Amino acid sequence: MDIKELLNQTDHFAANTGCRIVEVDDQHAVAEMTVNSMHLNGGHVCQGGALFTLADLAIAALMNQHGELTFGISNNIMFVASALEGDHLRAEATFVADHHKIPSVQVSVTNQEGKLICHVTGMGYRKSKPLPPK
Template identity: 75%
Template structure:
């Protein structure tokens, strides 16, 4: 089973939030989510936690692509613009350092028009355990 299939089946929190991995290879990973009413905050825009969950799923796919169990140890999110109900969001994680112990990644979350919604950076810790 590849990482895309594994995470789409076992990351129940992301799945319940409507997030799904659509692409993964050694260079990048992509996750998608359509913003629904359940994602909206009190300001009637997509809640930041939903955006982070989408980005985090893409990060997990890229960091675990090689089959070595990797956990996130640090992430930072910068909100640039609002996502609204009906937007189809795409989170693309691109590796910036594929270190054997401490990999680093950056993610751009965009809407269906290519507008940047948020930017996320993350670091992980690779265990000596295969998935």
């Protein structure tokens, strides 16, 4: 089973928020979600936690795509614009450095028009253990 299938089947939190991995290769991973009413905050825009969950799923797919268990150890999110109900969001993660122990990733979350919604950076720690079976 590849990382796309594994995460789409076992990351229940991301799945329950409507996030799915749609692409993964050696250098990038893409997760998508459509903003609906459950994602909205009190200001009627997409809640930051929903945006972070989408980006985090793309980060997890990219950092774990070699089959070695990798956990996030540091992340930073910068909100640039609001996402609205009905927006289709795409989080594309790419390596900054694919270090054997401490990989570093950047993610751009854009809407259906290609407008940047937020930018996320993340670092992980590779445990030198295989991913757990499904």
